[in-house]
Amino acid sequence: MPPIPNQHVHTPRIITYYQTHHTPSSEEYPDGKHISILPLLQQPGISLTHVILAAIHINSSPSALTLNDHPPSHPRFTTLWAELRVLQASGIKVLGMLGGAAKGTFSRLDCPQGLSTESFEAYYAPLKNLITQRGLDGLDLDVEEPMSLAGIIHLIDRLKADFGEDFIITLAPVASALLDAKHNLSGFDYQALEVLRGGRIDWYNAQFYCGWGDCSNPVMYEMILLRGWKAEKVVVGLVTNPENGGGYVPWEGLGNVLPLLVGRHARFGGVMGWEYFNSLPGGRERPWEWARCMTGLVRGRRVVNEEEEGGQNGSGGMSETGNGKGTDMVEADADAEAGGGGGKEAPVPDSFEYFSDGATGED
Template identity: 25%
Template sequence: MHIRRITAAIAAAAIPLTMTAAPAVAAPDNGGKANQPSAAAESAALPEHQLTGYWQNFVNNAEPLRVSDIPDNYDLVALAFAQSDATSPGAVKFSVDSQLSGALGGYSDAQLKADIAEKQSQGTDFVMSIGGAKGSLDLSTEQRVTNFVDSMTTIIENYGLDGLDIDLEHSFDTAGMTSAARQLRNHFGPDFMLTMAPQTLYVQPGGSYMQLIDNLSDIITTVHTQYYNSGSMLGCDQQVYSQGSVDFITAQACILLDKLSADQIALGLPAAPSAAGSGYVQPSVVTDALDCLASTTNCGQFVPGQPHPSISGVMTWSINWDVSNGTTFSTTVGNHLETLP
């Protein structure tokens, strides 16, 4: 497993319904963990406010990229995605996609590993993502969990990665996923990063990710909910919000503040209009949402009951789409993250 960068340690030591217009409404003050620093986030030495992006290990209409081509704005990169291994139930596998290699004029596993190591030396962390729109994982038996843990351990060690990203967008076994994540954390130790990218429906009260988050809250690094490809959703103030607005983002992020510390919560948005079927917003909307959560400024109708200055940051799908769109997203949002309290 990749060891935390010295620079990070030094830094740590140094420091569709249409809503009608209405007056801003303050949310109730969230009790519990909201502004308490999390042990998991502290042990994983990311910047206080970070930008996460997914690197596509496949070819679509976005720009194909080598890892060495990833813009320096990104603090954490999720490799998308490990695939199910048909030869071993529950196990996963990963290698450079052959079509991607062809599109890049040749890109080998050895080159990928070297690129990851070089980026890590510059301060970027890497996690292996499972799931995505087309991926699924069945961990309903102890043997499947064992196969998954063994195979993911091999991948992480082989590529020198920093942790696991759970992006399961279909049904999954909560107990099995909980056990697998804890076994990986126990194997790699407190620097192991655990991130999640649930869809909005799954983090509504009673949603399938809520129990998983409860089970793993003490070791979660970041949950970056996907605030796109979504219907209208309830916010923590029990009002209905439609995607594409500051309120849709902030009022739902507020739901997780009852379960996680603010430094474990990030905002997931598309990097370009073509990156998602719906829910794209201009980077300025993302920065307004950050300001609203961090300092209760630049809010829409929804205003948090208190500022959450340690809000973790932003995730985007994807780095490839960001580069295709001239890195407008990562430049704007990345620069703004540096201005947060």
């Protein structure tokens, strides 16, 4: 008889953002060919946990909510919505990503006094309807424009009031924002937000790329934990292809870093990839291979110290990584600057250029 699974064992999340939904237009496909997400379910060796559909935009007219450049009800998304329902039926959670690099969404939802306004209600209503109509499991709040702390708290509280405590709420700060509020795109202090509403935030998809973070070694992640963040709430965000932004870490590097973090922290939060359609190593022809390789890295064998079995972020080392290679842990200085920048301000991420849906680097 096989052993009874331990219900308390934490498994790292494996998350992909799904923003480019169609190939470039061609004579055969004037509107582009749909890029299927189903291989993430159909191909063997993949343990994907979440898909984040990008990007939902609130535009100047309250009724003009868009998914990238088109209304969510546009016929081009018929297959997309059907496939996402299949993923949900198979246990994969589907979230929507709100905001991103295109400005305006969160300024329109901001309530600096923490109280709802007529403007907020007008802009929020179509978003609420979309979540309800499409049965989304949660919302990823990618705030890349100034927003007040009171405003983001008001939005989180409203989402929980409307959809219940099981509705997943995540945020997508640049990784440096978890170390220093000055190295931030969102306007509010994430540590203050965690103190005030951490119980209602499931995790943070921290962007370790585009000059705001570095995952070529474990130092920055360890620095974040030394600041007091819980390992289970910090997901390591990566670009899946150097075409998608700066800071791409080749698989050889990830093979040293990620299994080390998994082994060192029993409640390691997981990894997310921006984005699906051209993910390496398979590229545009086989983008699901990213999730398969990531499954091997973060769901492989790991050895943790006994303290961490209780869910604590101890400092015990790892005796074996997921790829069977021993790796020395690098000591992190909690007071060091993010990414070793010597106190320099981090550069603003460049826009990403995509081939479909009129999208330009939402994450």
